[in-house]
Amino acid sequence: MDNFFLVSFLGFLIAAQGIAGNMGHYNIDMLEELESMDIEEENEIELSEIPTWKSERGGKVLVNVDSFGAAGDGVTDDTRAFQNAWITACSAPESVFLVPEERKYLVNATRFKGPCADNLIIQIDGTIVAPDEPKDWDKTSPHIWLNFSKLDGVLFQGHGVIDGSGSKWWASSCKKNKSNPCRGAPTALTIDSSSAIKVKGLTILNSQQMHFVISKSNSVRINGVKVSAPGDSPNTDGIHITESTDVVLQDCKIGTGDDCISIVNASSNIKMKRLYCGPGHGISIGSLGKGNSTGIVTEVILDTAVLKNTTNGVRIKTWQGGSGFVRGVRFQNVMVEDVSNPIIIDQFYCDSPTACQPRTSAVKISEIMYQNISGTTKSAKAINFDCSDTVPCSNLVLSNINLVKKDGTVEAYCHSAQGFGYGTVHPSADCLSSNDKRVEVAESSVQDILHTEL
Ligand SMILES: *[C@@H]1O[C@H](CO)[C@@H](O)[C@H](O)[C@H]1NC(C)=O
Ligand SMILES: *[C@@H]1O[C@H](CO)[C@@H](O)[C@H](O)[C@H]1NC(C)=O
Ligand SMILES: *[C@@H]1O[C@H](CO)[C@@H](O)[C@H](O)[C@H]1NC(C)=O
Ligand SMILES: *[C@@H]1O[C@H](CO)[C@@H](O)[C@H](O)[C@H]1NC(C)=O
Ligand SMILES: *[C@@H]1O[C@H](CO)[C@@H](O)[C@H](O)[C@H]1NC(C)=O
Ligand SMILES: *[C@@H]1O[C@H](CO)[C@@H](O)[C@H](O)[C@H]1NC(C)=O
Ligand SMILES: *[C@@H]1O[C@H](CO)[C@@H](O)[C@H](O)[C@H]1NC(C)=O
Numbered sequence: 001m002d003n004f005f006l007v008s009f010l011g012f013l014i015a016a017q018g019i020a021g022n023m024g025h026y027n028i029d030m031l032e033e034l035e036s037m038d039i040e041e042e043n044e045i046e047l048s049e050i051p052t053w054k055s056e057r058g059g060k061v062l063v064n065v066d067s068f069g070a071a072g073d074g075v076t077d078d079t080r081a082f083q084n085a086w087i088t089a090c091s092a093p094e095s096v097f098l099v100p101e102e103r104k105y106l107v108n109a110t111r112f113k114g115p116c117a118d119n120l121i122i123q124i125d126g127t128i129v130a131p132d133e134p135k136d137w138d139k140t141s142p143h144i145w146l147n148f149s150k151l152d153g154v155l156f157q158g159h160g161v162i163d164g165s166g167s168k169w170w171a172s173s174c175k176k177n178k179s180n181p182c183r184g185a186p187t188a189l190t191i192d193s194s195s196a197i198k199v200k201g202l203t204i205l206n207s208q209q210m211h212f213v214i215s216k217s218n219s220v221r222i223n224g225v226k227v228s229a230p231g232d233s234p235n236t237d238g239i240h241i242t243e244s245t246d247v248v249l250q251d252c253k254i255g256t257g258d259d260c261i262s263i264v265n266a267s268s269n270i271k272m273k274r275l276y277c278g279p280g281h282g283i284s285i286g287s288l289g290k291g292n293s294t295g296i297v298t299e300v301i302l303d304t305a306v307l308k309n310t311t312n313g314v315r316i317k318t319w320q321g322g323s324g325f326v327r328g329v330r331f332q333n334v335m336v337e338d339v340s341n342p343i344i345i346d347q348f349y350c351d352s353p354t355a356c357q358p359r360t361s362a363v364k365i366s367e368i369m370y371q372n373i374s375g376t377t378k379s380a381k382a383i384n385f386d387c388s389d390t391v392p393c394s395n396l397v398l399s400n401i402n403l404v405k406k407d408g409t410v411e412a413y414c415h416s417a418q419g420f421g422y423g424t425v426h427p428s429a430d431c432l433s434s435n436d437k438r439v440e441v442a443e444s445s446v447q448d449i450l451h452t453e454l
Pocket of ligand 1: 109
Protein backbone atom coordinates (compact mmCIF):
# COMPACT_ATOMS: atom_id res chain seq x y z
CA MET A 1 0.00 0.00 0.00
CA ASP A 2 1.38 3.39 -0.80
CA ASN A 3 1.91 5.90 1.93
CA PHE A 4 -0.65 8.26 0.52
CA PHE A 5 -3.33 5.66 1.04
CA LEU A 6 -2.07 4.85 4.51
CA VAL A 7 -2.08 8.46 5.50
CA SER A 8 -5.59 8.99 4.17
CA PHE A 9 -6.78 5.83 5.87
CA LEU A 10 -5.29 6.75 9.20
CA GLY A 11 -6.60 10.24 8.74
CA PHE A 12 -10.03 8.79 8.23
CA LEU A 13 -9.80 6.72 11.39
CA ILE A 14 -8.75 9.72 13.38
CA ALA A 15 -11.62 11.75 11.90
CA ALA A 16 -14.03 8.92 12.53
CA GLN A 17 -12.85 8.80 16.10
CA GLY A 18 -13.77 12.44 16.44
CA ILE A 19 -17.17 11.93 14.85
CA ALA A 20 -18.21 8.65 16.37
CA GLY A 21 -16.45 9.49 19.59
CA ASN A 22 -15.78 5.89 20.33
CA MET A 23 -13.21 4.46 18.00
CA GLY A 24 -10.62 3.99 20.71
CA HIS A 25 -11.31 0.37 20.06
CA TYR A 26 -9.06 0.73 17.05
CA ASN A 27 -5.61 1.19 18.13
CA ILE A 28 -4.27 3.72 15.64
CA ASP A 29 -0.83 3.33 17.12
CA MET A 30 -1.04 -0.37 16.46
CA LEU A 31 -1.88 0.18 12.80
CA GLU A 32 0.87 2.70 12.39
CA GLU A 33 3.26 0.37 14.10
CA LEU A 34 2.26 -2.56 11.90
CA GLU A 35 2.61 -0.41 8.81
CA SER A 36 6.00 0.92 9.73
CA MET A 37 7.68 -2.28 10.87
CA ASP A 38 10.53 -2.44 8.43
CA ILE A 39 12.72 -4.92 6.65
CA GLU A 40 16.33 -4.08 6.18
CA GLU A 41 17.80 -5.56 3.06
CA GLU A 42 20.68 -7.88 3.75
CA ASN A 43 23.23 -5.60 2.12
CA GLU A 44 22.14 -2.72 4.31
CA ILE A 45 22.79 -4.72 7.41
CA GLU A 46 25.84 -3.92 9.41
CA LEU A 47 27.02 -6.82 11.45
CA SER A 48 30.39 -5.47 12.25
CA GLU A 49 31.79 -8.68 13.61
CA ILE A 50 31.03 -10.66 10.48
CA PRO A 51 34.14 -11.37 8.45
CA THR A 52 34.37 -11.44 4.70
CA TRP A 53 36.02 -14.12 2.65
CA LYS A 54 38.49 -12.52 0.36
CA SER A 55 39.15 -14.41 -2.82
CA GLU A 56 42.86 -13.94 -2.43
CA ARG A 57 42.47 -15.45 1.06
CA GLY A 58 44.60 -12.67 2.39
CA GLY A 59 45.47 -13.28 5.99
CA LYS A 60 43.17 -16.27 6.30
CA VAL A 61 44.19 -19.58 7.82
CA LEU A 62 42.79 -22.32 5.63
CA VAL A 63 41.72 -25.39 7.60
CA ASN A 64 40.81 -28.02 5.03
CA VAL A 65 39.09 -31.15 6.39
CA ASP A 66 41.17 -33.18 3.91
CA SER A 67 44.31 -32.20 5.82
CA PHE A 68 42.83 -33.91 8.86
CA GLY A 69 42.39 -37.23 7.12
CA ALA A 70 38.91 -36.87 5.63
CA ALA A 71 38.47 -39.33 2.76
CA GLY A 72 35.70 -37.42 1.01
CA ASP A 73 34.48 -40.53 -0.79
CA GLY A 74 30.97 -40.58 0.73
CA VAL A 75 31.63 -44.01 2.27
CA THR A 76 34.41 -43.62 4.82
CA ASP A 77 33.35 -42.11 8.15
CA ASP A 78 34.89 -38.63 8.17
CA THR A 79 33.46 -37.56 11.54
CA ARG A 80 36.81 -37.66 13.34
CA ALA A 81 38.50 -35.55 10.63
CA PHE A 82 35.73 -32.94 10.86
CA GLN A 83 36.02 -32.79 14.65
CA ASN A 84 39.78 -32.33 14.53
CA ALA A 85 39.60 -29.73 11.78
CA TRP A 86 36.99 -27.90 13.86
CA ILE A 87 39.23 -27.75 16.93
CA THR A 88 42.00 -26.21 14.84
CA ALA A 89 39.77 -23.77 12.93
CA CYS A 90 37.89 -22.68 16.03
CA SER A 91 41.00 -21.94 18.03
CA ALA A 92 42.87 -19.77 15.50
CA PRO A 93 41.67 -16.30 14.50
CA GLU A 94 40.85 -15.63 10.81
CA SER A 95 40.29 -19.31 10.03
CA VAL A 96 38.35 -20.82 7.18
CA PHE A 97 36.93 -24.25 7.98
CA LEU A 98 36.85 -25.64 4.45
CA VAL A 99 34.77 -28.49 3.06
CA PRO A 100 36.17 -28.60 -0.47
CA GLU A 101 34.07 -28.91 -3.58
CA GLU A 102 33.46 -31.97 -5.69
CA ARG A 103 33.84 -34.27 -2.72
CA LYS A 104 31.36 -36.01 -0.45
CA TYR A 105 31.95 -36.45 3.27
CA LEU A 106 30.08 -38.96 5.43
CA VAL A 107 29.67 -37.39 8.87
CA ASN A 108 27.77 -38.63 11.94
CA ALA A 109 26.01 -36.53 14.57
CA THR A 110 28.56 -33.90 15.56
CA ARG A 111 28.68 -30.90 17.90
CA PHE A 112 30.73 -27.99 16.63
CA LYS A 113 31.10 -25.95 19.78
CA GLY A 114 32.29 -22.42 20.27
CA PRO A 115 33.25 -19.97 21.41
CA CYS A 116 35.82 -19.67 18.64
CA ALA A 117 38.55 -17.18 17.85
CA ASP A 118 37.57 -14.12 15.79
CA ASN A 119 36.31 -14.07 12.22
CA LEU A 120 35.69 -17.73 11.58
CA ILE A 121 34.32 -18.68 8.17
CA ILE A 122 32.69 -22.03 7.52
CA GLN A 123 33.05 -22.60 3.81
CA ILE A 124 31.03 -25.54 2.56
CA ASP A 125 31.58 -26.17 -1.14
CA GLY A 126 31.41 -29.96 -1.14
CA THR A 127 28.66 -32.30 0.07
CA ILE A 128 28.24 -33.44 3.66
CA VAL A 129 26.11 -36.54 3.88
CA ALA A 130 24.61 -38.28 6.94
CA PRO A 131 24.66 -42.05 7.50
CA ASP A 132 21.25 -43.16 6.21
CA GLU A 133 20.54 -45.92 8.72
CA PRO A 134 18.59 -44.77 11.82
CA LYS A 135 19.76 -47.88 13.73
CA ASP A 136 23.37 -46.66 13.47
CA TRP A 137 22.57 -43.23 14.81
CA ASP A 138 24.35 -42.12 17.96
CA LYS A 139 21.75 -42.79 20.67
CA THR A 140 23.11 -39.97 22.80
CA SER A 141 22.40 -37.38 20.04
CA PRO A 142 18.96 -38.35 18.75
CA HIS A 143 17.96 -34.82 17.74
CA ILE A 144 21.07 -33.47 16.11
CA TRP A 145 23.17 -34.06 13.09
CA LEU A 146 25.35 -30.97 12.54
CA ASN A 147 24.94 -28.78 15.63
CA PHE A 148 26.88 -25.51 15.85
CA SER A 149 26.66 -23.70 19.18
CA LYS A 150 28.02 -20.69 21.07
CA LEU A 151 29.36 -18.92 18.00
CA ASP A 152 29.68 -15.17 17.64
CA GLY A 153 30.37 -13.38 14.36
CA VAL A 154 30.60 -16.41 12.09
CA LEU A 155 29.88 -16.67 8.37
CA PHE A 156 28.59 -19.91 6.83
CA GLN A 157 28.77 -19.89 3.06
CA GLY A 158 29.44 -21.84 -0.09
CA HIS A 159 27.64 -23.65 -2.86
CA GLY A 160 27.84 -26.96 -1.03
CA VAL A 161 25.12 -29.36 0.03
CA ILE A 162 24.11 -30.73 3.42
CA ASP A 163 22.29 -34.00 2.72
CA GLY A 164 20.46 -35.72 5.58
CA SER A 165 19.75 -38.94 3.62
CA GLY A 166 16.46 -39.02 5.49
CA SER A 167 14.38 -41.58 3.58
CA LYS A 168 14.75 -44.42 6.12
CA TRP A 169 13.93 -42.02 8.95
CA TRP A 170 10.76 -40.94 7.13
CA ALA A 171 9.68 -44.53 6.55
CA SER A 172 10.06 -45.26 10.27
CA SER A 173 8.00 -42.21 11.30
CA CYS A 174 4.65 -42.70 13.05
CA LYS A 175 3.22 -40.25 10.55
CA LYS A 176 3.95 -42.76 7.79
CA ASN A 177 2.93 -45.91 9.58
CA LYS A 178 0.74 -45.75 12.69
CA SER A 179 2.36 -48.86 14.14
CA ASN A 180 5.72 -47.09 14.37
CA PRO A 181 6.52 -45.39 17.68
CA CYS A 182 6.46 -41.56 17.57
CA ARG A 183 10.01 -40.41 18.21
CA GLY A 184 12.17 -37.51 17.20
CA ALA A 185 14.70 -37.55 14.42
CA PRO A 186 17.78 -35.39 13.84
CA THR A 187 17.77 -31.82 12.58
CA ALA A 188 20.25 -31.48 9.71
CA LEU A 189 21.73 -28.10 10.63
CA THR A 190 21.33 -26.38 14.00
CA ILE A 191 22.68 -23.01 15.03
CA ASP A 192 22.25 -22.74 18.78
CA SER A 193 23.08 -20.07 21.39
CA SER A 194 24.88 -17.88 18.87
CA SER A 195 24.90 -14.30 17.67
CA ALA A 196 25.92 -12.26 14.63
CA ILE A 197 25.65 -15.22 12.28
CA LYS A 198 25.37 -15.03 8.53
CA VAL A 199 24.45 -17.97 6.31
CA LYS A 200 24.75 -17.59 2.55
CA GLY A 201 23.91 -19.86 -0.32
CA LEU A 202 23.95 -23.35 1.18
CA THR A 203 21.61 -26.13 0.09
CA ILE A 204 20.08 -28.47 2.65
CA LEU A 205 18.43 -31.64 1.38
CA ASN A 206 16.39 -34.55 2.65
CA SER A 207 16.82 -33.97 6.34
CA GLN A 208 15.90 -36.72 8.76
CA GLN A 209 13.46 -34.21 10.30
CA MET A 210 13.74 -30.40 10.44
CA HIS A 211 16.27 -29.01 7.97
CA PHE A 212 17.61 -25.90 9.63
CA VAL A 213 16.94 -24.81 13.22
CA ILE A 214 17.91 -21.43 14.61
CA SER A 215 17.68 -21.72 18.36
CA LYS A 216 18.46 -19.32 21.25
CA SER A 217 20.26 -16.98 18.88
CA ASN A 218 20.18 -13.33 17.89
CA SER A 219 21.26 -11.26 14.91
CA VAL A 220 21.08 -13.96 12.29
CA ARG A 221 21.02 -13.30 8.52
CA ILE A 222 20.06 -16.11 6.17
CA ASN A 223 20.43 -15.35 2.50
CA GLY A 224 19.90 -17.50 -0.58
CA VAL A 225 19.52 -20.79 1.25
CA LYS A 226 17.75 -23.63 -0.57
CA VAL A 227 15.93 -26.44 1.19
CA SER A 228 14.46 -29.44 -0.54
CA ALA A 229 12.78 -32.68 0.50
CA PRO A 230 9.78 -34.60 -0.90
CA GLY A 231 6.31 -33.20 -0.22
CA ASP A 232 5.39 -36.34 1.69
CA SER A 233 8.43 -36.49 4.00
CA PRO A 234 7.13 -36.16 7.59
CA ASN A 235 8.00 -33.20 9.86
CA THR A 236 10.71 -31.91 7.57
CA ASP A 237 10.28 -28.18 8.31
CA GLY A 238 12.46 -25.94 6.18
CA ILE A 239 13.71 -23.26 8.57
CA HIS A 240 12.55 -23.38 12.20
CA ILE A 241 13.15 -20.43 14.50
CA THR A 242 12.88 -20.83 18.25
CA GLU A 243 13.84 -18.55 21.15
CA SER A 244 15.59 -16.20 18.75
CA THR A 245 15.45 -12.49 18.00
CA ASP A 246 16.50 -10.29 15.13
CA VAL A 247 16.51 -12.88 12.39
CA VAL A 248 16.30 -11.95 8.70
CA LEU A 249 15.63 -14.58 6.04
CA GLN A 250 15.75 -13.52 2.43
CA ASP A 251 15.77 -15.01 -1.05
CA CYS A 252 15.26 -18.56 0.16
CA LYS A 253 13.60 -21.35 -1.80
CA ILE A 254 12.07 -24.07 0.30
CA GLY A 255 10.12 -27.18 -0.63
CA THR A 256 9.52 -29.85 2.03
CA GLY A 257 6.92 -32.09 3.63
CA ASP A 258 6.16 -29.70 6.49
CA ASP A 259 6.29 -25.98 7.22
CA CYS A 260 8.38 -23.87 4.89
CA ILE A 261 9.18 -21.62 7.84
CA SER A 262 8.03 -22.17 11.43
CA ILE A 263 8.48 -19.55 14.12
CA VAL A 264 7.90 -20.68 17.66
CA ASN A 265 8.21 -19.60 21.27
CA ALA A 266 10.20 -16.67 22.54
CA SER A 267 10.97 -15.31 19.09
CA SER A 268 10.64 -11.70 18.06
CA ASN A 269 11.75 -9.34 15.36
CA ILE A 270 11.74 -11.94 12.60
CA LYS A 271 11.79 -10.66 9.03
CA MET A 272 11.31 -12.66 5.86
CA LYS A 273 11.71 -11.27 2.38
CA ARG A 274 11.38 -12.85 -1.05
CA LEU A 275 10.62 -16.45 -0.20
CA TYR A 276 9.49 -19.21 -2.51
CA CYS A 277 7.70 -22.07 -0.79
CA GLY A 278 6.29 -25.31 -2.10
CA PRO A 279 5.47 -28.06 -1.70
CA GLY A 280 4.89 -28.08 2.06
CA HIS A 281 2.64 -26.70 4.75
CA GLY A 282 3.26 -22.98 4.26
CA ILE A 283 4.66 -20.23 6.46
CA SER A 284 3.71 -20.70 10.10
CA ILE A 285 3.84 -18.97 13.41
CA GLY A 286 3.54 -21.89 15.80
CA SER A 287 2.65 -24.27 16.84
CA LEU A 288 2.43 -22.66 20.26
CA GLY A 289 0.83 -23.61 23.56
CA LYS A 290 1.24 -27.40 23.40
CA GLY A 291 0.80 -29.16 26.77
CA ASN A 292 -0.48 -25.94 28.44
CA SER A 293 2.78 -24.15 27.68
CA THR A 294 3.39 -20.44 27.23
CA GLY A 295 4.07 -19.27 23.71
CA ILE A 296 5.16 -15.74 22.86
CA VAL A 297 5.94 -14.50 19.35
CA THR A 298 6.01 -10.81 18.44
CA GLU A 299 7.04 -8.61 15.52
CA VAL A 300 7.10 -10.83 12.50
CA ILE A 301 7.08 -9.51 8.94
CA LEU A 302 6.78 -11.45 5.73
CA ASP A 303 7.23 -9.28 2.64
CA THR A 304 7.06 -10.83 -0.82
CA ALA A 305 6.50 -14.53 -1.06
CA VAL A 306 5.23 -17.04 -3.56
CA LEU A 307 3.59 -20.15 -2.19
CA LYS A 308 2.81 -22.87 -4.68
CA ASN A 309 0.92 -26.08 -3.98
CA THR A 310 1.21 -25.77 -0.20
CA THR A 311 -1.46 -26.87 2.29
CA ASN A 312 -1.44 -23.45 3.97
CA GLY A 313 -0.38 -19.99 2.99
CA VAL A 314 0.24 -17.81 6.02
CA ARG A 315 -0.77 -19.59 9.20
CA ILE A 316 -0.85 -19.06 12.95
CA LYS A 317 -1.44 -22.30 14.84
CA THR A 318 -1.90 -22.80 18.56
CA TRP A 319 -2.99 -25.67 20.77
CA GLN A 320 -5.87 -25.29 23.20
CA GLY A 321 -4.77 -24.87 26.80
CA GLY A 322 -1.75 -22.66 26.11
CA SER A 323 -1.03 -19.12 27.23
CA GLY A 324 1.07 -16.22 26.02
CA PHE A 325 0.47 -14.22 22.86
CA VAL A 326 1.18 -13.60 19.20
CA ARG A 327 1.15 -9.89 18.47
CA GLY A 328 2.40 -7.50 15.79
CA VAL A 329 2.55 -9.53 12.59
CA ARG A 330 2.39 -8.34 8.99
CA PHE A 331 2.06 -10.68 6.03
CA GLN A 332 2.29 -8.72 2.79
CA ASN A 333 2.73 -9.09 -0.96
CA VAL A 334 2.02 -12.79 -1.06
CA MET A 335 1.04 -14.75 -4.17
CA VAL A 336 -0.57 -18.11 -3.61
CA GLU A 337 -1.11 -20.75 -6.27
CA ASP A 338 -3.17 -23.85 -5.55
CA VAL A 339 -2.89 -23.34 -1.80
CA SER A 340 -5.47 -25.01 0.42
CA ASN A 341 -5.75 -22.47 3.26
CA PRO A 342 -4.20 -19.22 2.08
CA ILE A 343 -4.98 -17.23 5.24
CA ILE A 344 -5.55 -19.24 8.39
CA ILE A 345 -5.53 -18.89 12.16
CA ASP A 346 -6.09 -22.24 13.83
CA GLN A 347 -6.41 -22.13 17.61
CA PHE A 348 -7.61 -25.73 17.73
CA TYR A 349 -4.42 -27.18 16.31
CA CYS A 350 -3.93 -30.79 17.38
CA ASP A 351 -1.04 -32.65 15.79
CA SER A 352 -1.34 -35.64 18.06
CA PRO A 353 -2.26 -39.30 17.58
CA THR A 354 -5.00 -38.88 20.21
CA ALA A 355 -7.78 -36.29 20.19
CA CYS A 356 -7.16 -33.04 22.07
CA GLN A 357 -9.50 -32.18 24.93
CA PRO A 358 -11.32 -28.83 24.97
CA ARG A 359 -9.51 -26.26 27.11
CA THR A 360 -10.44 -22.73 28.02
CA SER A 361 -7.07 -21.01 28.08
CA ALA A 362 -5.35 -20.07 24.83
CA VAL A 363 -2.54 -18.08 23.28
CA LYS A 364 -3.91 -14.57 22.64
CA ILE A 365 -3.67 -13.47 19.00
CA SER A 366 -3.88 -9.78 18.11
CA GLU A 367 -2.61 -7.09 15.75
CA ILE A 368 -2.18 -9.26 12.71
CA MET A 369 -2.19 -7.53 9.33
CA TYR A 370 -2.69 -9.21 5.96
CA GLN A 371 -1.94 -6.97 3.03
CA ASN A 372 -1.88 -7.60 -0.73
CA ILE A 373 -2.43 -11.35 -0.71
CA SER A 374 -3.81 -12.86 -3.88
CA GLY A 375 -4.01 -15.98 -5.98
CA THR A 376 -5.78 -19.29 -6.15
CA THR A 377 -7.11 -21.34 -3.28
CA LYS A 378 -7.95 -25.04 -3.34
CA SER A 379 -10.43 -24.84 -0.46
CA ALA A 380 -13.54 -22.67 -0.39
CA LYS A 381 -12.60 -21.25 3.02
CA ALA A 382 -9.88 -18.99 1.66
CA ILE A 383 -9.81 -16.95 4.86
CA ASN A 384 -10.22 -18.97 8.02
CA PHE A 385 -9.99 -17.33 11.44
CA ASP A 386 -10.80 -20.10 13.91
CA CYS A 387 -10.04 -18.50 17.26
CA SER A 388 -10.42 -19.54 20.88
CA ASP A 389 -13.93 -19.17 22.33
CA THR A 390 -12.57 -17.74 25.55
CA VAL A 391 -9.61 -15.74 24.21
CA PRO A 392 -10.85 -14.18 20.94
CA CYS A 393 -8.49 -12.94 18.24
CA SER A 394 -8.52 -9.17 18.00
CA ASN A 395 -7.41 -6.49 15.59
CA LEU A 396 -7.06 -8.71 12.57
CA VAL A 397 -6.67 -6.36 9.60
CA LEU A 398 -7.14 -7.33 5.95
CA SER A 399 -6.45 -5.10 2.99
CA ASN A 400 -6.15 -5.74 -0.73
CA ILE A 401 -6.94 -9.43 -0.62
CA ASN A 402 -8.04 -11.28 -3.72
CA LEU A 403 -8.36 -15.03 -3.41
CA VAL A 404 -10.21 -17.04 -6.01
CA LYS A 405 -11.04 -20.67 -6.58
CA LYS A 406 -10.77 -22.18 -10.03
CA ASP A 407 -14.09 -24.00 -9.75
CA GLY A 408 -16.38 -22.28 -7.32
CA THR A 409 -16.92 -19.57 -4.80
CA VAL A 410 -14.78 -18.66 -1.82
CA GLU A 411 -15.70 -17.48 1.65
CA ALA A 412 -14.21 -16.12 4.85
CA TYR A 413 -14.93 -17.90 8.12
CA CYS A 414 -14.62 -16.22 11.52
CA HIS A 415 -15.03 -17.82 14.87
CA SER A 416 -14.40 -15.56 17.84
CA ALA A 417 -12.39 -13.20 15.64
CA GLN A 418 -12.58 -9.41 15.59
CA GLY A 419 -11.02 -6.93 13.20
CA PHE A 420 -11.75 -5.21 9.92
CA GLY A 421 -10.90 -4.95 6.28
CA TYR A 422 -10.27 -2.02 3.98
CA GLY A 423 -9.56 -1.66 0.31
CA THR A 424 -10.53 -4.69 -1.75
CA VAL A 425 -11.11 -7.76 0.36
CA HIS A 426 -12.26 -10.81 -1.54
CA PRO A 427 -13.78 -12.93 -0.14
CA SER A 428 -15.41 -10.29 1.99
CA ALA A 429 -14.33 -10.48 5.61
CA ASP A 430 -17.52 -8.93 7.00
CA CYS A 431 -17.58 -11.76 9.53
CA LEU A 432 -14.72 -10.04 11.37
CA SER A 433 -16.94 -7.16 12.37
CA SER A 434 -20.34 -8.82 12.61
CA ASN A 435 -20.21 -8.94 16.41
CA ASP A 436 -19.43 -5.29 16.72
CA LYS A 437 -21.78 -2.52 15.63
CA ARG A 438 -19.14 0.19 15.78
CA VAL A 439 -16.94 -1.80 13.50
CA GLU A 440 -19.73 -2.18 10.97
CA VAL A 441 -20.19 1.57 10.84
CA ALA A 442 -16.48 2.06 10.52
CA GLU A 443 -16.11 -0.42 7.72
CA SER A 444 -18.96 0.86 5.58
CA SER A 445 -17.62 4.36 6.05
CA VAL A 446 -14.17 3.21 4.99
CA GLN A 447 -15.77 1.77 1.84
CA ASP A 448 -17.65 5.05 1.22
CA ILE A 449 -14.52 7.07 1.61
CA LEU A 450 -12.61 4.74 -0.66
CA HIS A 451 -15.26 4.87 -3.32
CA THR A 452 -15.59 8.64 -3.21
CA GLU A 453 -11.84 9.13 -3.20
CA LEU A 454 -11.21 6.89 -6.18
C1 LIG B 1 28.98 -43.38 12.37
O1 LIG B 1 28.73 -43.74 11.02
C2 LIG B 1 29.10 -45.06 10.66
C3 LIG B 1 28.93 -45.20 9.18
O2 LIG B 1 27.61 -45.04 8.79
C4 LIG B 1 28.30 -46.04 11.50
O3 LIG B 1 28.62 -47.35 11.17
C5 LIG B 1 28.56 -45.77 12.97
O4 LIG B 1 27.76 -46.60 13.77
C6 LIG B 1 28.30 -44.33 13.32
N1 LIG B 1 28.70 -44.07 14.68
C7 LIG B 1 27.97 -43.44 15.56
C8 LIG B 1 28.54 -43.23 16.94
O5 LIG B 1 26.85 -43.02 15.32
C1 LIG C 1 23.23 -28.25 20.22
O1 LIG C 1 24.35 -28.45 21.03
C2 LIG C 1 24.37 -27.62 22.18
C3 LIG C 1 25.72 -27.78 22.85
O2 LIG C 1 26.04 -29.13 22.98
C4 LIG C 1 23.20 -28.01 23.07
O3 LIG C 1 23.18 -27.21 24.23
C5 LIG C 1 21.92 -27.80 22.30
O4 LIG C 1 20.81 -28.24 23.05
C6 LIG C 1 21.95 -28.54 20.97
N1 LIG C 1 20.82 -28.12 20.19
C7 LIG C 1 19.85 -28.93 19.85
C8 LIG C 1 18.73 -28.33 19.07
O5 LIG C 1 19.86 -30.10 20.14
C1 LIG D 1 3.92 -50.68 9.31
O1 LIG D 1 4.82 -51.15 10.27
C2 LIG D 1 4.60 -52.49 10.66
C3 LIG D 1 5.51 -52.82 11.84
O2 LIG D 1 6.78 -52.28 11.66
C4 LIG D 1 4.84 -53.40 9.46
O3 LIG D 1 4.62 -54.74 9.80
C5 LIG D 1 3.89 -52.99 8.34
O4 LIG D 1 4.15 -53.73 7.17
C6 LIG D 1 4.01 -51.50 8.03
N1 LIG D 1 2.98 -51.09 7.12
C7 LIG D 1 3.26 -50.47 5.98
C8 LIG D 1 2.08 -50.08 5.16
O5 LIG D 1 4.40 -50.21 5.62
C1 LIG E 1 1.50 -30.76 -5.02
O1 LIG E 1 2.09 -31.31 -3.88
C2 LIG E 1 1.74 -32.68 -3.66
C3 LIG E 1 2.32 -33.08 -2.33
O2 LIG E 1 3.68 -32.91 -2.33
C4 LIG E 1 2.27 -33.51 -4.82
O3 LIG E 1 1.90 -34.85 -4.65
C5 LIG E 1 1.69 -32.97 -6.13
O4 LIG E 1 2.27 -33.67 -7.21
C6 LIG E 1 1.98 -31.49 -6.27
N1 LIG E 1 1.27 -30.97 -7.44
C7 LIG E 1 1.85 -30.19 -8.32
C8 LIG E 1 0.98 -29.71 -9.44
O5 LIG E 1 3.02 -29.86 -8.23
C1 LIG F 1 8.42 -19.75 26.10
O1 LIG F 1 9.30 -18.69 26.40
C2 LIG F 1 9.10 -18.14 27.68
C3 LIG F 1 10.08 -17.00 27.85
O2 LIG F 1 9.83 -16.03 26.88
C4 LIG F 1 9.31 -19.20 28.75
O3 LIG F 1 8.99 -18.66 30.01
C5 LIG F 1 8.43 -20.41 28.47
O4 LIG F 1 8.74 -21.45 29.36
C6 LIG F 1 8.67 -20.89 27.07
N1 LIG F 1 7.75 -21.98 26.75
C7 LIG F 1 8.18 -23.14 26.29
C8 LIG F 1 7.13 -24.13 25.92
O5 LIG F 1 9.35 -23.42 26.18
C1 LIG G 1 -3.48 -28.89 30.99
O1 LIG G 1 -4.41 -28.28 31.84
C2 LIG G 1 -5.60 -29.04 32.02
C3 LIG G 1 -6.59 -28.17 32.77
O2 LIG G 1 -6.00 -27.58 33.88
C4 LIG G 1 -5.24 -30.32 32.76
O3 LIG G 1 -6.39 -31.12 32.94
C5 LIG G 1 -4.24 -31.10 31.88
O4 LIG G 1 -3.82 -32.26 32.55
C6 LIG G 1 -3.04 -30.23 31.56
N1 LIG G 1 -2.21 -30.92 30.57
C7 LIG G 1 -0.91 -31.02 30.72
C8 LIG G 1 -0.17 -31.74 29.62
O5 LIG G 1 -0.29 -30.55 31.66
C1 LIG H 1 1.39 -7.29 -4.34
O1 LIG H 1 2.10 -8.50 -4.19
C2 LIG H 1 2.61 -9.03 -5.41
C3 LIG H 1 3.19 -10.40 -5.12
O2 LIG H 1 4.29 -10.35 -4.26
C4 LIG H 1 3.61 -8.06 -6.00
O3 LIG H 1 4.07 -8.54 -7.24
C5 LIG H 1 2.96 -6.70 -6.18
O4 LIG H 1 3.91 -5.77 -6.61
C6 LIG H 1 2.32 -6.22 -4.88
N1 LIG H 1 1.58 -5.01 -5.11
C7 LIG H 1 1.85 -3.89 -4.46
C8 LIG H 1 0.96 -2.72 -4.79
O5 LIG H 1 2.76 -3.80 -3.64
